[in-house]
Amino acid sequence: MITSTARLARRAREGGYAVAAVNILDDLSLRAVVAAATERSSPVIVQVSVKTVRSIGVELLTTMVRLAAQDAPVPVALHLDHCPHRDVISQVVAAGWSSVLFDASDRDLATAERETAEVVAEAHAAGVDVESEIENIVGVEDDIGSDEAVHAYSVATLVEVATRTGVDLLAPQLGTAHGLYTRSPVLLPERVRELTGLTDLPIVLHGGTGLTDEAFRAFIEAGVSKINISTGLKLAYMKSAQAHTAKAEQTGRWDPPSMFRDISDAVQAEVAGHLDRFGSTGHAQDAAR
Ligand code: 13P
Numbered sequence: 001m002i003t004s005t006a007r008l009a010r011r012a013r014e015g016g017y018a019v020a021a022v023n024i025l026d027d028l029s030l031r032a033v034v035a036a037a038t039e040r041s042s043p044v045i046v047q048v049s050v051k052t053v054r055s056i057g058v059e060l061l062t063t064m065v066r067l068a069a070q071d072a073p074v075p076v077a078l079h080l081d082h083c084p085h086r087d088v089i090s091q092v093v094a095a096g097w098s099s100v101l102f103d104a105s106d107r108d109l110a111t112a113e114r115e116t117a118e119v120v121a122e123a124h125a126a127g128v129d130v131e132s133e134i135e136n137i138v139g140v141e142d143d144i145g146s147d148e149a150v151h152a153y154s155v156a157t158l159v160e161v162a163t164r165t166g167v168d169l170l171a172p173q174l175g176t177a178h179g180l181y182t183r184s185p186v187l188l189p190e191r192v193r194e195l196t197g198l199t200d201l202p203i204v205l206h207g208g209t210g211l212t213d214e215a216f217r218a219f220i221e222a223g224v225s226k227i228n229i230s231t232g233l234k235l236a237y238m239k240s241a242q243a244h245t246a247k248a249e250q251t252g253r254w255d256p257p258s259m260f261r262d263i264s265d266a267v268q269a270e271v272a273g274h275l276d277r278f279g280s281t282g283h284a285q286d287a288a289r
Helices: 005-015 027-039 050-056 058-070 086-094 109-125 155-165 189-198 213-222 231-251 256-278
Strands: 019-023 044-048 076-083 099-103 129-133 203-205 224-229
Touching: 005 019, 005 076, 005 129, 005 224, 019 076, 019 231, 019 256, 027 044, 027 058, 027 231, 027 256, 044 058, 050 058, 050 076, 050 086, 058 076, 058 086, 076 086, 086 099, 086 109, 099 109, 109 129, 109 155, 129 155, 155 189, 189 203, 189 213, 213 224, 213 256, 224 231, 224 256, 231 256
Parallel strands: 019 044, 019 224, 044 076, 076 099, 099 129, 203 224
Antiparallel strands: none
């Protein structure tokens, strides 16, 4: 059974930690993420980009994650990451995913609000949660997004739109960016405090890779309850593949299953570190309530 994303985020807030939302790329990374959560007895959100949805297909992804979640002794949610495309949203809503991030940050405010309300009506009718983004989080990831801040609003506007549209989680601009940081970001945990003073909606932190432990702590203390990690997992995956193939070149032993084991170990260790950092380790039972 896959579980509700909004419920995991609300439990995290009550427990003073954040639940990790980790972008998977294939079955290998999916199983490594679930293995890390199991090892740490932690809830986890498996996240998928539109690019990965297009490469694997909704049906196969849904089956893979359902089976992985069904066998796991920890709560696992399945979330569609940044999606501006209404047809893809409709497909995963029909497939019974836990939640979608409707990314309307490329639309003007009135259009973003109208379309977000439509997505909420469609998703809620199927029991699917909606994360909302109307300001853009800087950085291009899996072909989606912009390196420029295109839309920025006051916290009051963010909360008003979220309340009118009925979304379940809110992804504001918090000074972070997707991908690797090329210079130190100016982080905005105080913006989280302003938002949590106005709304009980779970607040989502994007662009987790590369932030310090202190930064994560400051954001969680301010009220962030879902933190997204993608680039860190891609790096762990590719660097371990690179090390493995370099060794194969020397030894002449070309054995894909042993490379899969190395990749899986590297991804599992990367994710387990984040679960410890976000404080969700040991919270599988209370998150499942
Ligand atoms: P990073 O790629 O910086 O970890 O960000 C992930 C993210 O926010 C996915 O939505």
